[in-house]
Amino acid sequence: MSGSAIPSSVQRIAVLGAGHVGPVIARIALDAGFEVAIAASGSPENLELITQVVMPGAEARWAADAVAAADLVVLAIPLHRFPALDPGLLAGKLVVDAMNYWAPADGVVPMFKGQEVSSSEIVQRQLSQSTVVKSLNQIAYQDLEDGRRPAGSPDRHAIGVAGNDAGAAKLVGEVIDRIGYDPILLPSLSAGRILQPGGPIFGAVLARSQFELAIRTTAVHA
Amino acid sequence: MTTSTTESPRETTGGSTPFPLVLGLDTFGDHEHDARDRPLSHAQTIRNVVEEGVLAEQVGVDFFGIGEHHTDDFPMPAADVVLAAIAARTQRIHIGSAVTVLSSDDPVRVFQRFSTLNAISSGRAEVILGRGSSIDSFPLFGYDLADYEDLFEEKVNLFAELRKGGPVTWQGNLRPSLNNQDVVPFTENGPFPAWIGVGGSPQSVVRAAHYGFSLMLAIIGGSPARFRPFSRLFLQALEKFGREPLPIGVHSPGHVADTDEKALEEFWPRWLNIITKMSKVRGFAIPTMESFRFEVGPQGALFIGSPETVAQKIATNLKTLGANRFDLKFGMPGLSPASVLKNIELYGTKVIPRVRELLAD
Numbered sequence: 001m002s003g004s005a006i007p008s009s010v011q012r013i014a015v016l017g018a019g020h021v022g023p024v025i026a027r028i029a030l031d032a033g034f035e036v037a038i039a040a041s042g043s044p045e046n047l048e049l050i051t052q053v054v055m056p057g058a059e060a061r062w063a064a065d066a067v068a069a070a071d072l073v074v075l076a077i078p079l080h081r082f083p084a085l086d087p088g089l090l091a092g093k094l095v096v097d098a099m100n101y102w103a104p105a106d107g108v109v110p111m112f113k114g115q116e117v118s119s120s121e122i123v124q125r126q127l128s129q130s131t132v133v134k135s136l137n138q139i140a141y142q143d144l145e146d147g148r149r150p151a152g153s154p155d156r157h158a159i160g161v162a163g164n165d166a167g168a169a170k171l172v173g174e175v176i177d178r179i180g181y182d183p184i185l186l187p188s189l190s191a192g193r194i195l196q197p198g199g200p201i202f203g204a205v206l207a208r209s210q211f212e213l214a215i216r217t218t219a220v221h222a
Numbered sequence: 223m224t225t226s227t228t229e230s231p232r233e234t235t236g237g238s239t240p241f242p243l244v245l246g247l248d249t250f251g252d253h254e255h256d257a258r259d260r261p262l263s264h265a266q267t268i269r270n271v272v273e274e275g276v277l278a279e280q281v282g283v284d285f286f287g288i289g290e291h292h293t294d295d296f297p298m299p300a301a302d303v304v305l306a307a308i309a310a311r312t313q314r315i316h317i318g319s320a321v322t323v324l325s326s327d328d329p330v331r332v333f334q335r336f337s338t339l340n341a342i343s344s345g346r347a348e349v350i351l352g353r354g355s356s357i358d359s360f361p362l363f364g365y366d367l368a369d370y371e372d373l374f375e376e377k378v379n380l381f382a383e384l385r386k387g388g389p390v391t392w393q394g395n396l397r398p399s400l401n402n403q404d405v406v407p408f409t410e411n412g413p414f415p416a417w418i419g420v421g422g423s424p425q426s427v428v429r430a431a432h433y434g435f436s437l438m439l440a441i442i443g444g445s446p447a448r449f450r451p452f453s454r455l456f457l458q459a460l461e462k463f464g465r466e467p468l469p470i471g472v473h474s475p476g477h478v479a480d481t482d483e484k485a486l487e488e489f490w491p492r493w494l495n496i497i498t499k500m501s502k503v504r505g506f507a508i509p510t511m512e513s514f515r516f517e518v519g520p521q522g523a524l525f526i527g528s529p530e531t532v533a534q535k536i537a538t539n540l541k542t543l544g545a546n547r548f549d550l551k552f553g554m555p556g557l558s559p560a561s562v563l564k565n566i567e568l569y570g571t572k573v574i575p576r577v578r579e580l581l582a583d
Contacts, residue, residue: 020422040425049462050424053455080368102505105357107367140506141422142444146521196505203506205513 006094006131006168007071010175011035014066015058017076018047021098021141025074026055028145032178037066041081064089072175074098074136075123080109082123091129094168096175098136099123102197118193120162133163133172134192135183138202147205148180158182158211160201162192182208184215194218241469241546243581245536245574246285247278247566248320248473251298252553254562262559264297268304270559274566275308279315281570287320287350287549292358295496295555299359302335309343317343320473320549321352321419321438324381325373326359328397330405333384337407340414350438351378352419353426372396375429378418382433385413417471420452427452431459431468438471439543445521446472446539453544471547472539476525477554478532478568479561485527488561490514492554493524525550529572536573537580548577 011034015026018040029036036058040047047060059066067073072094077085079099101112101119111126112119120134138160139147149156159181163169166187173183186192195201200214254267262270275286286308288301298304305317317339322332332349340347353374360367376394383392384405393399417438418430430437437456439449453470460467479485493514501508517524525532536548550573552565 018425023424024422049459050428050455053458054424054451078371100505105367105504107360107370109368140443142448145448146445198505200507203501203504 006165006171010071010094010171012037012070012072013175014039014061014063014070014073015076016040016063016066016073017078018050019076019078022074022076023050023054024141024144025076025098025136026058028148028179029074029175030055030057031148032175032180034175034178037061037069039063039066041077067093072096072172076136078106079112079119080107082126083109083111087127087129090127093130094171095123095127095130095132096136096172097123097132097134100137100197100202105197118162118189118196120189120192124164124189131163131165131168132189133161133165133168134189134195135159135161135172135176138195139205140203143205150180151177155207156180156182157205158184158208160184160186160192160195160211162186162189162195164188182211184208184211239470239544239546240467243540243578244284244316244469244471244547245569245577246287246316246547246549247274247283247569248287248289248549248551249274249298249553250289250291250296250551251301251304252557252562253295253297253555254553254559255556257558257560259556259558261556264294267297270562271298271304272307272311274562275305275315275317276311277563277566278570279312281567282574283315283566283570284574285316285318285348285547285549287318287348289320289551290323290354290359292362295499302339305339305347306342309339309346312343312346314346316346316348318348318415319350320551321350321354321440323354323359324351324377325353325370326363326365327377329377329380329384330400333381333405334407336414337409340409341407345411345414348415348417350417350419351381351435352440369396378429378433378435381416382435385416387413417469419473424452424455427455428459431456431465432463434463434465434468436469436471438473438547438549439545441472441474441523443517443523446474446523447521447542450543457544469547470543470545471549472543472545473549473551474523474525474539475551475554476532477552477557478525478527478529478550478565478573480528480564480568482527482531485531486518488557489524489526489554492556496555529568529576532569533573533576533580536577540577540581 013034015022015038026036044060051060074096076098097120124132147157161173161183176183278286291298336349389402390400417436419438419440420426477489
């Protein structure tokens with residue numbers, strides 16, 4: 001399992017990936033008061049203008065520097081790039097896996113092909129020295145900002161948080177809550193399969209009650 | 223959370239634009255049904271699209287675009303052929319792709335086809351290049367979805383070279399190189415307008431600016447206002463690359479009928495049907511009436527309703543985004559030709575004049 005220490009609290013977040021998803025996560029994390037660094041595959045220079053305009057307040061850095069300084073790392077790269085990512089880069093870190101695998105739309109990625117486990121279990125297997133929590137994968141990036149609501153709002157939406165390490169999942173849940181969603185904790189990465197493409201929750205913006213209903217209904221039919 | 227999420231989209235606008243207002247229509251060749259809801263043939267649907275393009279000119283629409291698709295719901299793989307037929311029967315309207323899936327096409331061929339269209343139409347052709355959010359062309363032409371980004375990057379690079387005119391020398395990894403080669407037909411009056419369709423990636427915005435293409439924001443879900451930073455990013459990136467400002471457009475789906483109720487009633491079952499099919503392919507949950515209502519509302523990406531409702535929404539979003547062009551993606555698989563023609567007529571005769579009026583001050 002993981003050989004990493006879970007931080008006592010999260011203040012600094014590194015977002016890896018500056019495509020569709022990464023900048024949106026960076027922005028909502030900044031809004032929630034976190035310190036945010038963003039990195040893509042290349043030099044931070046290429047990201048400076050994008051960061052300034054689209055995520056003002058975030059810092060564009062080299063991936064290694066962003067990760068080293070972070071309490072929590074969000075993986076938001078295209079999944080087919082994941083096999084080439086050096087696991088050593090993320091060793092000892094709490095990692096939120098926001099990626100998804102759906103071959104019909106994104107192509108076949110051999111590392112993930114035909115597996116009966118959740119994609120995050122494969123990510124965890126690969127990142128053996130990190131603690132992986134599956135979250136932020138299920139709401140479409142275009143809905144992630146507008147879907148936020150303050151704590152206690154009657155129409156607050158929910159985001160699933162699945163992890164094998166209960167402490168890590170709880171910590172990620174607190175981040176989700178601060179960002180503006182009700183965290184729904186799932187007991188394992190394997191249970192996080194329900195959050196994936198093809199499942200009843202993926203791509204939907206649901207209130208806690210609808211979310212829990214979808215989980216119960218699916219469990220009955222499974 | 224420390225920031226309100228209900229910030230008004232009008233608080234800051236994307237900035238004013240120096241470019242003339244352009245109001246266009248786009249279709250994907252949506253497979254039409256007759257009045258008794260029986261599917262027309264693909265061939266009849268394509269002939270209807272030609273008539274729709276001709277009507278668009280007659281009612282005062284500025285641009286008619288056709289988006290490449292490869293399915294039974296959207297049997298429109300050769301948009302440029304259909305555009306040529308429209309060009310032959312019109313004099314004024316601009317015509318173009320919306321989009322050309324460049325990732326699975328050959329940039330040289332795309333350039334040749336659209337410079338030919340430009341010749342036929344005496345300079346009215348435009349091309350909007352996209353990676354294609356609809357990925358049907360990849361297996362058809364033997365491309366790997368895993369190469370999605372690399373294919374687009376390299377092909378946009380070559381297309382930018384071709385568009386400059388003159389002999390081309392180019393080298394890449396995914397296509398044979400060109401060595402001082404003429405690519406005909408030459409254009410009469412410099413490069414024809416070229417755009418890049420951008421979904422939600424800021425890196426694509428910077429890419430468009432880098433190559434000197436105009437920016438077409440494809441807003442098909444969620445709040446249009448969230449694209450506001452992209453307009454600023456585009457203008458700042460152009461400046462960084464030492465380029466003059468370029469137009470910014472918005473492409474969104476919608477439907478216009480005499481009343482809001484009629485428009486919603488015609489559109490909803492067709493939309494539900496197609497989005498349900500897409501949900502299965504893309505793996506997301508089937509949308510609900512609630513999510514549809516949100517998209518139709520002021521914060522959503524669907525432009526559906528009476529001419530007044532749609533005109534207000536277009537004007538508001540053009541101001542918010544600092545854009546000078548709006549292309550309404552009309553039609554939906556299963557709609558009848560009558561309802562589609564009515565939509566085009568109302569868009570040209572009612573929506574366009576009203577948007578011009580709303581943006582005049």
